[in-house]
Structure formats: C-alpha cells, structure tokens
Amino acid sequence: MMTQTYRLAALLLLMVLPDLALAATCSCAGTPLMGALNTSTTEQGDLYFSLTSEFHEISDLVQGRKQIDDETGRERSSLSQALAFSYGLSDRWALSGLFTYIEHEREVRSSFFGSKQRTSGLGDSVLMLRYTPLYITPFSRHELSLGMGARLPIGKDDAGGLIRFSEDMQPGTGAAGAILWGQHRLAFNQAATRTLTSSIFYTRNNWENERDYAFGHQLVAGVDFIQNLNTRFSYAAGLRYQHTTSDRRLGFEVPNTGGQWLDFTPAFNYSLDNGLDINLSGRIPLDRKLDGAIQFTTSYSYALSLTYGF
Amino acid sequence: MNQAKPVSSGRSPIILLAALLAMFRIPAALAQAATLDNDILTLHELKVDSQYFVVELQMIPSSEPLAFSLVDFAELSGPSLENPNLLTGNLLEIPAIPIGELSYWVKLRLQEEPGLQLILEDFGLNADAPGGCVRPEPDASHGSNNPQVVNGFSVSTEFLFDGGPGQDGIPSIDGPVFEGLPNKGALDPDQLVVGVKMGDTVRAYPHYVLDWHEIVNDRYSLNGEAVRHTLSYCPLTGSAMMWKGDLDGQPVEFGVSGLLLNSNLILYDRNTGSLWSQMLEQSINGPSILTIPERVQVIETTWETWRIMYPQSELLTSFTGYDRPYETYPYGNFRTSEALRFPVENSDDRRLPRKDRVVGINVGDTSRVYPIKNFGNGVTVINEKVGDTDVVVVGSGNSNFGAVYSRQIEDCSTLEFSAVADQLPVVMSDNEGNQWDIFGVAVSGPRIGQSLQKTNSYIAYWYAWTAFFAGTTIWE
Amino acid sequence: MIAGFGLRAQDLAPGFSGIDLQTGDQINLADYRGRVVYLDFWASWCLPCLVSLPAYQQLHADHQSDDWIIVAVNVDEDTRDGLDFLEGVSVTYPVIADTEGEIGIPYGIRSLPVSFLIDQQGMIVRRYRGFESGDEVEIFADIQELVNN
Numbered sequence: 041m042m043t044q045t046y047r048l049a050a051l052l053l054l055m056v057l058p059d060l061a062l063a064a065t066c067s068c069a070g071t072p073l074m075g076a077l078n079t080s081t082t083e084q085g086d087l088y089f090s091l092t093s094e095f096h097e098i099s100d101l102v103q104g105r106k107q108i109d110d111e112t113g114r115e116r117s118s119l120s121q122a123l124a125f126s127y128g129l130s131d132r133w134a135l136s137g138l139f140t141y142i143e144h145e146r147e148v149r150s151s152f153f154g155s156k157q158r159t160s161g162l163g164d165s166v167l168m169l170r171y172t173p174l175y176i177t178p179f180s181r182h183e184l185s186l187g188m189g190a191r192l193p194i195g196k197d198d199a200g201g202l203i204r205f206s207e208d209m210q211p212g213t214g215a216a217g218a219i220l221w222g223q224h225r226l227a228f229n230q231a232a233t234r235t236l237t238s239s240i241f242y243t244r245n246n247w248e249n250e251r252d253y254a255f256g257h258q259l260v261a262g263v264d265f266i267q268n269l270n271t272r273f274s275y276a277a278g279l280r281y282q283h284t285t286s287d288r289r290l291g292f293e294v295p296n297t298g299g300q301w302l303d304f305t306p307a308f309n310y311s312l313d314n315g316l317d318i319n320l321s322g323r324i325p326l327d328r329k330l331d332g333a334i335q336f337t338t339s340y341s342y343a344l345s346l347t348y349g350f
Numbered sequence: 351m352n353q354a355k356p357v358s359s360g361r362s363p364i365i366l367l368a369a370l371l372a373m374f375r376i377p378a379a380l381a382q383a384a385t386l387d388n389d390i391l392t393l394h395e396l397k398v399d400s401q402y403f404v405v406e407l408q409m410i411p412s413s414e415p416l417a418f419s420l421v422d423f424a425e426l427s428g429p430s431l432e433n434p435n436l437l438t439g440n441l442l443e444i445p446a447i448p449i450g451e452l453s454y455w456v457k458l459r460l461q462e463e464p465g466l467q468l469i470l471e472d473f474g475l476n477a478d479a480p481g482g483c484v485r486p487e488p489d490a491s492h493g494s495n496n497p498q499v500v501n502g503f504s505v506s507t508e509f510l511f512d513g514g515p516g517q518d519g520i521p522s523i524d525g526p527v528f529e530g531l532p533n534k535g536a537l538d539p540d541q542l543v544v545g546v547k548m549g550d551t552v553r554a555y556p557h558y559v560l561d562w563h564e565i566v567n568d569r570y571s572l573n574g575e576a577v578r579h580t581l582s583y584c585p586l587t588g589s590a591m592m593w594k595g596d597l598d599g600q601p602v603e604f605g606v607s608g609l610l611l612n613s614n615l616i617l618y619d620r621n622t623g624s625l626w627s628q629m630l631e632q633s634i635n636g637p638s639i640l641t642i643p644e645r646v647q648v649i650e651t652t653w654e655t656w657r658i659m660y661p662q663s664e665l666l667t668s669f670t671g672y673d674r675p676y677e678t679y680p681y682g683n684f685r686t687s688e689a690l691r692f693p694v695e696n697s698d699d700r701r702l703p704r705k706d707r708v709v710g711i712n713v714g715d716t717s718r719v720y721p722i723k724n725f726g727n728g729v730t731v732i733n734e735k736v737g738d739t740d741v742v743v744v745g746s747g748n749s750n751f752g753a754v755y756s757r758q759i760e761d762c763s764t765l766e767f768s769a770v771a772d773q774l775p776v777v778m779s780d781n782e783g784n785q786w787d788i789f790g791v792a793v794s795g796p797r798i799g800q801s802l803q804k805t806n807s808y809i810a811y812w813y814a815w816t817a818f819f820a821g822t823t824i825w826e
Numbered sequence: 827m828i829a830g831f832g833l834r835a836q837d838l839a840p841g842f843s844g845i846d847l848q849t850g851d852q853i854n855l856a857d858y859r860g861r862v863v864y865l866d867f868w869a870s871w872c873l874p875c876l877v878s879l880p881a882y883q884q885l886h887a888d889h890q891s892d893d894w895i896i897v898a899v900n901v902d903e904d905t906r907d908g909l910d911f912l913e914g915v916s917v918t919y920p921v922i923a924d925t926e927g928e929i930g931i932p933y934g935i936r937s938l939p940v941s942f943l944i945d946q947q948g949m950i951v952r953r954y955r956g957f958e959s960g961d962e963v964e965i966f967a968d969i970q971e972l973v974n975n
Contacts, residue, residue, distance in 0.1 A: 083936065083955075084834075109673040112521050131934070148516040148608075157516065177936045178869060178901040179927030202507045203609055206514040230903050231871035251693055271873050292689030295682035333680040 077138045077166055079185070079223070080349065081175070082128030087350040092122045094343035103334050105327070115147040116336060120163065132173065136187070138166040140195070142211035161196030161211035168219060176227050176235075187221035197249060207253050207287070214249030233268035237278075248288070256285040256298045264305065271311065278305040280323065286331055296332030301325065319345040383431050384447045384456075391418055393444065395426065395434040402426040402434070407468060416470040418458065442468055446476055452762075490642045492630045492712050492806055492818070497640065504634045505611060505627065509817075511692050513610045517618065520606040521672055522565035528553060528664040536665055539654035542750075544583060544590040545663065546648050547789050548572070552663040554656050559666055561585045561681075562674045564615055566666065567595065567603040579646060580604045582628050584615035585681060586691050587814035588707055589629055590650050593643035597621055612817040613692040629810065629818050649788050650809050651751040659775035659788060694817040701824060704813035709745060709752030710822065711807035713737030717822035719815055720745060722752050724825065731769040731778050732825065733757060741805060742767045743825075744777045744788070752809060755790040755802035833934050835952055839865070839944045840932035844899075844922030847909065853897065853920050859948055862894035862972045864965065866941040867930060869902050870911040875939050878957035883917045885966050893973040899924050901938070941965075945972050 080088040098116040101108050121141045128134050140163035147156045168189025176183040195212025199205050207213075220242045228234040241260045248254040264278030279302065286298035307321035322342040330337060385392050389409035396403045403425050407418035436443045440460035446453045453476035458468040497504040529536065537543070543554040548570045555566060560583040569576040578595025580603065595602050600621055607618040607625055615628040624636025626643070633641045649656075656663060668676045679685070688704050690697060702708070708719040716737035725745035732743040744767070745752035758764045765780040775787040784795030790802035816822055833840075843854040855863065866882060868875040882896050896919040900908035905923045912921065924930050933942065943952040943965075952968060954961070 081936075103675045103678070108675070111672050112519055114516060114519050146516050148518055175936055177927070177930070178938065179930055200512060202501055202503070203510050203512055205512045208514060209512065229871075230869065230901075233871070289692075290690055292687060293682065294691065295684060296680065332682060333675060333678040 077136055077168070078124035078126040078347070079134075079136055079168075079170060079187070079221075080126045080347070081172070081183070082126055082134045084128045084130045086126075086128040088124075088126040088347060089349075090122075090124045090345055090347035092120075092124065092343055092345040094120050094122070094341060096341040097339040098336055100325075100337050100339045101334065102328060102330050102337050105329050108334070113148070114336075115145075117145050119143045119145075132171055134170045134172070136166075136168045136170060136189075140164065142195070144209045144211070146209060157205075157209075159199035159205055159209050159211060161199060163195040163211045164213055165192045165194050166190070166219065167192065168221065170221075176225060176232055178230055181227040181230075181232075183223075183225040183227075185221075185223045187219070187223075189219045189221075191217040191219060191243060193249070204251075207249075207251075207255070213245075213255055214251070215245065215247040215254060217247070217255075218244045220244075235266050237264045237266065238262070248290075252290045253294075254288045256287050258285075259283045262305070264307075273311075274309045276305075276307040276309070276321075278307075279303070279326075280305045296335050298332070299328060299330035299335065299337075301337070302327040315348060317345075317347040319343075319347065321345070382446070382448060383434050384444045386447050386449060390421070391447075393435045395429065395431045396437055396442075397429070397434045398437045402429050410467070417461075418468040418470075420466050420468070441471070452476070490806065491632060499639065502635050502639075504632075504639055505630070509693060509695050510609060510611045510616075513608055513692070515606075515608055517608045518605050519608050520562070520564055521670075522567055522603075522605045523559075523563045523666075523670050524567045524603065525671070526566050526568050527667050527669040529667050530664050531662065532665040534657060537653040540652045540750075542650060543653050543656050543665075544581060544592075544648050544650050545656050545660070546570075546579075546581070546592055546646065547660065548579075548646065552660045553666065554653070554660075554663050555581055555583070555590075555666045556653070557583070557585075558676055558679070559668050559670065560590070561679060562672075562676060563670060564606050565604055565617065578602065580617075581648070582615060582617060584628055586610070586684070587612075587614040587629060587810050588685075588705070589614065589808055589810035589814065590648055591628065591631065591808050592646040592648050593631075594646060596644065597638060597641070610692055612694045612814060613690065614814055614818075629808075629814065631806070645804065647753070647789055647804050648808075649751055649753060651749065655746075655749045655751060655774065690813070694813065696816050696820045697813065699813075699816040699820070701816075702812040704811065706812045707809055708812050708815055708824075709743070709754060709807060709809045710815045710819070711736055711741065711743075711754045711805050712819060713739045713741075713806065717815075717819035718825065719812070719822055720752055720754075720825045721812070722750060722809070723747050725752065728771045729769040729777050731767050733766055739805065740764050742778065742802070744769070749774070751788065753788060753790070754805045754807040756805055758803070759797070759800065833932075833942070833950055833953065835950055837950045839863075839942065839948050839950050840929075842929040842932075844924070844929070846920045847900070847905070847923055848912070848918075848921060851920070853922050855897075855944075855948075858895060858897070858944075860946050861892065862946060862969055863944040864894065864896045864941060864969060865933075865944060866896065866898045866939065867901060867924075867933070867935050868898060868939050869900060870907040871902075872938040874957045875911075876915065877959050878939050878961075879915045879917055881957075881959070881962040882919070883915075885962055886917070886919045889966065891973075894969050895919065897922070899929050901925070901927070901930050901935075943968055943972070 078088050078090045096118045098118060101110040122138055124138045126134060126136045142163035143158065143160040145156060145158050166189060168187045170185055170187040172185045174182055174184040193212055193214050193216055197210045197212040197214030199210055223237060223239040226236045239262050243258045245255045245257055260282045262278055262280045264276050266274060266276040268274040282301045284298050287294040304324045304326050305321065307319060310318045324340055328337060383395055391407040393405040396405045403423050405423045406421040408421045410417045410419055433445050442458040442460060444456040447456055454473050455476055456473045457471040459471045461467045461469055537556055542557040545554050551570055564583055566581045568579050568581060570579050578601045579592055580595050581592045583590040597619060603620045604617040605620060607616045609616040611627050617626040617628060618624065619626065619638065622637040624633045624638035626633045631642060631645065633639050684691065685705055702721060706721055708721045710719040713736045718736050720743050722745060725747040727748045729744065729746050734741060740757040741754050742757045743754045765782065767778045767780050770776050770779050770785065776785050776793060777788050779785045782796060784792045784797045787793050792798050792800045839855065841855045843852065846853050868879065886896050898919060898921040900921055901924050902908040903925055905925060908923065939957050941954045942950050945951050951972065
C-alpha cells in the first residue's frame with residue numbers, strides 16, 4: 041500500500057542522485073552507477089527495489105568548452121542495468137545498496153579487429169547507510185538526510201583477454217571508494233505535491249586498482265523541482281553539476297581526464313495501481329569545461345526505471 | 351699434438367669424402383676449392399699439369415714459417431670445380447680459402463728435403479672475390495633473436511594494452527600537405543621536428559602535428575617513381591622513425607592500431623592487418639609477423655637547427671583534414687614529469703630521469719644509450735664499439751641531435767671520425783679526409799657520395815628504451 | 827518542528843483533547859478508556875482519504891456500539907479545507923482539528939493516511955499506513971477481536 045508521499049520519494053531518488061564517472065579516461069561524465077541508487081524515504085521495515093536501465097551516448101569530442109569535429113567515425117556508448125534496494129532499519133536509519141551490470145561499446149571506422157568492440161560484466165556495487173534526522177510531515181516542510189558508504193569493486197576490471205582494455209572500457213573500476221551524501225527536501229505545500237530537492241554527493245577515490253590506476257574524486261550537486269499532477273503522474277526538472285578531478289596513475293595525473301559538467305535533468309514518473317512506479321529521466325548537457333587538451337564526453341543519456349515497495 | 355704422418359695411401363675419411371663428392375659432380379658454385387678445418391687443410395681439387403687430385407694437408411705445430419705436411423691424397427677422374435688450386439713446379443697456389451667471413455689467397459712452396467713439406471710463402475686477403483671481404487649485415491632485429499610466438503604474438507602481452515581511442519581513433523595523415531620554403535617563424539626555434547632527406551627532397555615533420563596523428567603515410571620520389579614511406583612518431587615514448595611502405599613488394603600504408611606495448615605505438619598495416627611494434631621495428635602479430643621493415647634514417651632536432659642544416663626544407667602543415675587543437679600539446683606535463691601513462695617493463699630502472707631523450711642503439715643483444723644532454727655544446731663525436739660493431743656516434747646537446755652509424759665501410763676498412771663544428775649539416779670528418787653530414791653521407795673528399803651504414807638506433811625517452819631493452823649501458 | 831519517532835504497537839497512546847468540529851463537544855482520549863479506539867489521521871489533500879472516510883463511516887453506521895469508537899484527526903493547515911471535504915463526505919463520528927501537530931507530532935505521523943488501533947487500556951495495538959478499498963474489513967476484524975477479549 042504505497043501512499044502518495046512514498047511515490048514522490050520514488051520519483052526523487054532516480055533523478056536527484058548523481059552518477060559515478062567510471063569512464064574517466066574518456067571523461068564520460070558518468071557511466072551510470074549512482075544514478076540508480078535508491079534512497080527512498082523509508083520507515084522501519086520498508087523495503088524498496090528498483091531496476092534501472094541507463095544509456096549513455098559518449099560521442100562528443102570536446103576541447104575545454106568547445107565541441108570539435110571528430111571525423112574518425114568513432115562511436116562510444118554505455119548501457120547499464122542496476123538493481124537497487126533500500127531498507128528501513130529504523131525510522132531514522134536506512135540501508136541502501138546497488139548492484140550493476142555494465143556494457144561498454146566502442147565502434148571505429150575501419151578495423152581489422154571487427155568494427156565493434158564490446159566489454160560487459162558486473163560493475164561496481166555501492167552500500168550506503170543513511171540517517172534522516174528531519175522528515176517532511178504534515179507539520180514539517182523540511183527533510184534532511186545524510187549518508188555514508190562505500191563503492192565496492194566487486195565487478196570485472198580486466199576485460200579484453202590478451203590485450204586488456206583501458207580503464208574507461210572496463211565494467212568496474214577495480215578500486216574501492218568512499219562515499220558521502222547529503223540531501224535536503226523542501227515541501228512547498230502541506231501535501232508535499234510540490235517539492236525542491238537539493239543534494240550533494242561526493243566520492244573519494246584514493247585507492248588505485250591493480251594497474252596502479254585511480255579515478256578522479258567526484259562531486260555532484262543537484263537541484264530538482266518536482267510536481268505531482270495527480271495520483272499517478274508527476275514530472276520533474278532539475279540541474280545537475282559535476283566536478284571530477286583528474287585520474288591518476290602511480291600518483292601522477294593522467295592527462296585529458298577531469299572537468300566540470302552542467303546538465304539539465306528532466307524526468308517523468310507514472311504510478312500504477314499495484315504500487316509499481318515507472319520513471320523515465322534524461323540528462324541533457326548545458327555546459328561543460330573539460331580539463332586537458334581533448335576528451336570524449338557524454339552527448340546525452342536517458343534512463344528507464346521501475347520501482348516497487350513492500 | 352700429432353706427429354706428421356708418413357704419406358700413405360690409406361684413405362683418410364676426408365679424402366674419401368672428397369673423392370665421393372667429385373664423383374657426383376657437386377655443382378661448382380657450392381664447392382670450395384680449399385677449406386681449412388682446425389689444422390687440416392683440404393685441397394678439394396689440385397691441378398698438377400693435366401691431372402687432378404684431392405689432397406689433405408696438416409699444419410705442423412710450432413712451425414716457423416708455417417708449414418704443412420702431406421697426410422693423404424687421391425686422384426680425381428676429372429675437374430669439377432672452377433678456380434682449382436694449382437701446383438706448378440714447386441709452387442702451390444691456393445686462390446681462395448674461406449676463413450671466418452673473409453677469404454684469403456695462399457702460396458705454398460713444396461720442399462722435399464728433409465721431409466715432404468709445404469711451406470707458407472705468401473698470403474693475402476681477397477678483396478674483390480666472392481666470399482672476400484663481406485661487411486657483416488647488422489642484425490636488424492631490435493628484439494629477441496629467437497622470438498617465440500605465443501597466442502599469435504611474438505612478444506609477451508603482459509605490457510600490451512588498449513590505449514583507449516581504438517583503431518584509427520588517432521587518425522593517421524594519409525595526404526600530407528607540405529609548405530615549401532616555410533619562413534623561420536613557422537615554428538618556435540626550439541620546437542622539435544623529425545627531419546628526412548632523400549635525394550634532393552628534404553622534409554620536416556613537426557612534433558606539434560605528429561603529437562595528434564602519430565603516423566604520416568607519405569611518398570618520396572625514388573628513380574622517378576613515387577615510393578610510399580611511413581613516418582611514425584609516438585608522443586608517449588618520444589620516438590620517431592621512417593619505414594619504407596613496402597610489404598612483399600606491395601605498397602602499404604600504416605595506421606594507429608590503438609594498442610600500446612610498453613606505452614609505445616603499435617601500428618597496423620592496411621594490407622594484412624598485422625600489428626607492428628614501433629620501437630621493436632618488427633611485426634609482432636598477424637600474417638606479417640616477424641617481418642622487419644626497411645628503415646630510413648631520420649634526424650630529430652629543433653626547428654632552429656634543422657633550418658640551419660637545410661634551409662630549403664619543406665615543412666608539414668596542420669592542414670590534415672581534421673579539426674584538432676594543434677596549438678595545445680595533448681598530454682599535459684607528460685614530457686617533463688616522471689609520470690607513466692601506462693604500465694611498462696623495468697619501470698624501476700631510474701638511472702636517468704624518465705623523460706630524458708637518449709639516442710639508443712641495439713647490436714644483437716647489446717644495447718647502449720647516449721643521452722642527448724651529455725653531448726654538450728657544439729658537436730661531439732664518439733668512436734667506439736658496441737657489441738661486435740664499430741660505431742660512430744655524433745650528437746649535440748645545445749643543437750639537440752644525435753645519430754649513430756657504422757664506422758665500417760664497404761671495403762671492410764674502418765674509419766675514425768672527429769667532430770666538425772659550425773658547419774651544419776656537416777658534422778664530422780674522418781682519418782681519410784672525407785667530410786660527412788648528419789645523414790652519414792660523405793659530402794667531400796675521396797669518398798664523396800658514399801653513405802655510412804645505418805645502425806639499429808633512434809631517439810626515445812629513457813624509460814621507454816629501458817622498458818624494451820633491459821640491461822642497456824649508458825654513455826656518460 | 828522535529829518529527830517524533832513513529833509510534834508502533836506496544837507504545838502507550840499519547841493523550842490528547844480537542845473540539846469536535848461538527849458538534850462542538852469536548853473530545854478527550856482519556857474519556858475513551860475502556861473502549862477500543864480507532865484513531866484516524868487525515869487531510870483534505872489526502873486522496874486515499876476520499877475512500878477511507880466513507881468506508882469508516884459505513885463501519886460506524888453498521889456496527890456502532892459502546893465497545894468501540896472511531897476518532898478522526900484532521901491535520902489540514904487550514905481547517906476550512908477539512909470542513910469543505912466533510913461536506914462532500916459526511917461522517918458522524920468525532921472529528922477534531924490538529925493544525926499545529928499537537929496530536930500528530932507525538933504520534934509521529936509522516937504520511938497520510940495513517941491510523942492507530944488503541945485497546946481498552948490505552949495501548950497502541952496496531953498501526954495502519956495507507957488505505958485501499960476493502961481494508962476496512964480487516965480493520966473491523968481487528969476491532970472485533972479486541973472487543974471480544
């Protein structure tokens with residue numbers, strides 16, 4: 041029996057939460073991971089599951105702020121499937137987790153190795169503990185949540201057989217990372233049918249993987265406005281800012297990694313009678329400023345998500 | 351030590367073999383008229399008047415002058431060899447005995463008292479005869495002399511990685527556009543270029559364009575024909591070289607495979623799809639595996655030095671058909687930092703800073719490098735031996751160049767070189783009075799027009815050289 | 827305002843008092859000691875309440891007795907919205923207003939609708955979150971069970 045407010049929460053989690061840039065060597069501004077993390081508002085014993093499919097087209101060649109022509113006919117994309125859960129340990133504490141399966145694809149103009157190269161496998165996982173000292177209720181318009189967790193490299197990071205692919209084509213990062221998260225929600229009315237969510241997500245990537253490679257530290261900040269139209273349908277519009285430092289190998293900066301991105305993030309949510317929520321969201325680049333001389337980065341991305349609560 | 355045996359007609363094995371061979375008329379070209387094996391000198395065909403014999407002689411130990419005793423002999427049915435040995439009176443003339451790589455003529459005098467002996471009268475080196483002075487062909491392989499092919503690769507794949515962009519993700523320049531007579535300000539004076547001179551054509555390929563494309567498939571006019579040549583430059587290892595674009599008689603183009611071995615460019619050829627390691631200068635995978643391309647000497651130096659050497663040089667422009675920020679170096683501070691972009695072998699050999707440019711040479715299993723900065727000001731010339739090859743190393747620290755050539759010329763004589771300052775492109779002179787330019791061509795003197803033989807050498811960053819060729823020695 | 831901990835079964839039901847919006851009578855939870863109380867929190871903007879209130883009214887009408895009672899708490903910021911709602915959905919059991927959360931906050935309510943089953947000794951026996959048509963059957967069964975014990 042999902043109530044109205046929970047449906048809103050389900051909508052929120054999918055757009056507000058940032059992605060983890062796995063593909064930092066081509067600085068793909070988010071091969072999806074964190075975007076599918078479920079941070080539904082929970083009471084003790086609540087359990088939410090969501091299944092998300094997210095697609096990234098990573099074919100913009102950018103120098104600093106300027107997009108330039110590639111002319112090598114190269115295409116690059118990533119598709120991820122994520123299974124996320126959220127469990128209310130108590131009224132204030134919750135546990136969120138995420139498992140991913142990632143497919144990367146790279147296509148070149150002409151090749152003796154076949155035109156398309158593809159890697160696939162389990163990606164990294166996330167486990168996060170959340171504490172919510174302030175809740176939105178009919179008597180309080182503010183909600184505050186804090187989270188702390190880890191990105192766990194249980195995934196595959198050695199795809200490629202004899203000739204290993206570079207880090208940006210690997211499904212997993214191969215190294216652990218520490219995660220800090222904070223979110224504030226403001227309800228504009230007592231019914232909380234109109235809300236503004238602000239969130240910050242920080243991933244610290246201090247550890248190097250087996251090939252001495254560490255991805256850049258990442259900060260993602262988002263602001264989302266969500267409006268319920270009726271019991272079934274809601275939409276959202278938001279802005280997402282990401283800053284990633286450069287990757288490192290053996291402690292030295294890897295050139296052409298890192299940068300800043302600003303995206304527009306619209307989303308639509310539809311609630312079915314049986315308690316299932318369907319969410320469609322997208323990410324459209326507004327501006328970016330990339331470090332180094334030249335990088336491939338995300339042209340656009342979109343995601344489809346199904347969420348169900350017990 | 352054997353005592354000289356009395357002449358007998360007991361047939362020694364060699365005699366029997368020689369007689370047997372003669373019977374079957376081994377083709378003349380294959381058989382030597384005389385061979386020396388340890389202390390046994392076999393004359394496979396000795397003409398005495400109108401008779402033919404096979405004769406076996408043995409060196410008499412501690413003889414002074416050198417003398418041989420007769421061990422055995424047998425008559426042949428007839429002549430079968432060109433250029434047989436001749437006994438005229440008491441003079442035995444042996445036109446050619448191969449000893450090692452060289453060929454000698456020998457004259458022996460027959461002495462009958464006190465015992466039958468042949469005394470060495472005179473001998474000399476055969477300069478012009480086939481099997482005469484053969485200047486040894488250098489071992490053209492940079493890698494192991496006996497590479498094993500495992501999983502289709504002649505090298506270990508432990509340090510073979512996908513670099514990220516994918517094949518042709520870094521596009522080669524297939525239709526290079528040159529500026530004839532560029533003005534001095536076309537580049538900053540200390541920007542590096544790769545210089546090539548073939549006949550009257552002189553071209554410079556600047557790093558700022560090569561950093562973004564790594565390969566230029568070019569053409570040079572040889573004997574009136576346009577012959578493909580591919581210049582490759584790997585920005586991560588600072589190494590440049592030019593290969594003739596010829597594979598099994600077919601013209602061929604190369605591209606960037608997107609793969610890296612020890613952080614160094616792996617090319618692929620567009621005829622067979624085989625992979626080629628740039629610094630090993632050999633195909634490591636595919637139908638052309640183990641093939642070694644024909645190399646052309648290149649000179650890497652600054653734009654200022656190159657213009658002094660060859661003011662008429664053409665310059666590759668950035669009109670490539672691609673939209674790239676050529677004014678920016680693509681790899682940050684990589685050229686000067688100790689950073690590694692990819693894991694490489696032997697990365698803890700820190701005898702030199704990682705990005706120090708060195709001119710390195712391989713001779714068989716021996717490897718040696720000459721850091722450019724150690725050449726100092728003006729022109730420095732070093733005559734030394736690396737492995738079994740006499741080499742001359744010519745370089746300059748402040749003018750920023752370095753090249754290594756073989757000192758042994760076609761007639762097997764070895765020259766000694768000394769530096770010539772302030773006369774670029776002339777950089778050295780030799781003990782015969784010839785003057786040589788930076789490409790190893792004699793520009794004046796008795797040998798004018800002759801070329802010094804190239805060696806397996808090129809400039810690269812120290813860390814890359816020691817990654818491929820561990821155990822390399824450094825010239826201080 | 828800080829939301830209180832959500833109350834559950836085994837907790838003592840916090841006492842409260844208020845004025846019945848429709849009759850003007852004083853309503854105190856303490857007065858209902860000895861009876862089973864079904865306490866329902868609702869608001870005009872709570873869409874499932876369009877279904878729950880009539881269902882409760884039906885229960886009240888069909889099974890009203892001295893053993894049990896429904897008490898409704900309207901949490902609308904503006905009580906007039908609640909009264910407007912009641913014009914469309916009329917109920918005859920007590921409805922009191924709680925605009926500031928004096929009642930709601932101690933009960934730790936977060937989303938609506940939420941209701942509590944309180945036994946004759948004033949202990950919360952069960953909490954119900956949300957409402958779907960037909961839920962009133964189970965609710966009444968729970969009330970009956972308490973009444974018969």
